Amino acid sequence: MKKILISLLTFALCIPIFAQQSAVVVSARAVIYGDVNMEHAIGYLRRGQKLWVGKVKRKWGQLLPMVTAGRIAYIRTQDIRIEGEKYNAKLKPRHTKRNEFRFKKGDKKDNKELPDDWRDHNQISLHYLQTSLSASSTVPMETMNETSPTATELSINWDHRNPTKWWGYSFGGHYFTQSTETITYHTLALKAGLALIPYRNDLFDFEILTEGLLSNQFLVRVNNFEDYNSFLFGLSPRVQLRFFNKKSVQALIGMGYHYWMTPGLGTIEYPTNNTQDEMSSLSGSFINLGIGFSI
Numbered sequence: 001m002k003k004i005l006i007s008l009l010t011f012a013l014c015i016p017i018f019a020q021q022s023a024v025v026v027s028a029r030a031v032i033y034g035d036v037n038m039e040h041a042i043g044y045l046r047r048g049q050k051l052w053v054g055k056v057k058r059k060w061g062q063l064l065p066m067v068t069a070g071r072i073a074y075i076r077t078q079d080i081r082i083e084g085e086k087y088n089a090k091l092k093p094r095h096t097k098r099n100e101f102r103f104k105k106g107d108k109k110d111n112k113e114l115p116d117d118w119r120d121h122n123q124i125s126l127h128y129l130q131t132s133l134s135a136s137s138t139v140p141m142e143t144m145n146e147t148s149p150t151a152t153e154l155s156i157n158w159d160h161r162n163p164t165k166w167w168g169y170s171f172g173g174h175y176f177t178q179s180t181e182t183i184t185y186h187t188l189a190l191k192a193g194l195a196l197i198p199y200r201n202d203l204f205d206f207e208i209l210t211e212g213l214l215s216n217q218f219l220v221r222v223n224n225f226e227d228y229n230s231f232l233f234g235l236s237p238r239v240q241l242r243f244f245n246k247k248s249v250q251a252l253i254g255m256g257y258h259y260w261m262t263p264g265l266g267t268i269e270y271p272t273n274n275t276q277d278e279m280s281s282l283s284g285s286f287i288n289l290g291i292g293f294s295i
Contacts (some may be wrong), residue, residue: 020052023064023080028248028294029121030079031163034071036063041164042073046120047248053080121162125170125252125292129153133178133284139277140183140220140268151178151185151284159292161195161205163246168195174213182223185282187232189215205242209256210235218262220279228268234260234281238288252290259283 025045034040036058045051053075054065063074131151138148157172170193178185193211200206218232238256260282268277 021055022083023051023053024083025049025051025079026081027076027079027246029163030075032066032068033063033074036074038063038074043068044120045075050083051075051080053082118160121160122295123159123161123250123292124295125157125159125250125290127153127155127157127252127288127290129155129286129288131176131178131258131284131286133282137279137282137284139279140222140270141180143270143275143277144180144182146180146182149178149180151176153177153286155191157193159195161197161242161245163200166197168197168207169193170195170209170211184221184224185219186221187215187218189213189232191236200245202246203243205245207240207242207254208237209240209254210237212236213260218260218265218282220265220268222268222270226269228265230262230264230266232260232262232282234258236260238286240288242292248294250292250294252288252292254288254290255286256288257283257285 025047028047030045030047031041032043032045034042038059051066057064057077058074062077064077064080066073066075129152131153133148133151135142141148153174153176155172155174157170159168159170161168172191172193174189174191176185176187176189191211191213193209196208197205198208212235213233215232218230220228222228236256236258238254240252240254243251243253261280262282263280265279268279270276
């Protein structure tokens with residue numbers, strides 16, 4: 001009799017959890033948690049995937065239960081839309097036969113990190129930089145009695161950022177230009193970077209990045225007719241805040257320092273005043289504004 005009562009009580013308690021409703025993922029990556037405190041991420045679903053969730057919310061309305069791989073898991077309510085409810089996002093749902101998502105290889109019951117597939121957790125970021133060059137980098141302009149303006153830079157990055165890992169990486173292209181009335185700097189470079197993410201919350205990620213740049217041509221043009229060329233390589237460390245890190249569109253703000261070498265530039269001559277200068281590096285501090293798009 002006691003066993004029957006226990007069974008009936010268990011069944012009654014589980015009815016609200018397993019009373020299911022269809023939902024679709026609206027976030028770029030919806031994290032699946034193995035516990036109601038959201039301490040153990042066990043997988044994820046991509047935007048547009050359909051799943052079954054319970055009707056009774058947990059953790060003050062932040063979570064809905066789901067069943068996957070024979071166990072109860074949880075997903076954030078802000079990451080999904082219950083089918084039948086109004087939502088403004090334009091979705092292209094991919095139907096799934098059951099609740100399924102990627103697991104890290106190994107024990108599926110207690111994974112704390114999401115799998116790190118290079119095809120997932122990616123963003124395209126566009127950056128605008130303003131750089132104040134150091135005194136050693138503006139010698140040609142000073143020789144021509146000109147004031148050095150700030151340099152303008154544009155870059156595009158492919159960023160890999162797993163939301164449960166403390167590191168990431170990126171690849172991209174970088175454009176640098178600065179000009180006065182008689183002196184012009186110009187280069188187009190490829191770059192790769194490594195990011196450390198020591199702190200993150202629901203609003204932003206704090207990132208420490210170091211990027212390496214490489215270009216086969218750094219151009220210095222004097223009086224619009226004399227060109228000096230060198231290959232360029234160097235590092236650009238910076239710190240950066242990535243706001244709205246869990247959204248499809250992120251805002252980026254940061255600051256850092258360039259230190260680039262131009263060993264092939266040699267001696268720069270100025271025909272107008274019969275002087276010469278040596279220039280073997282380019283450096284300066286910069287501020288960075290950008291926007292990122294999850295892909």
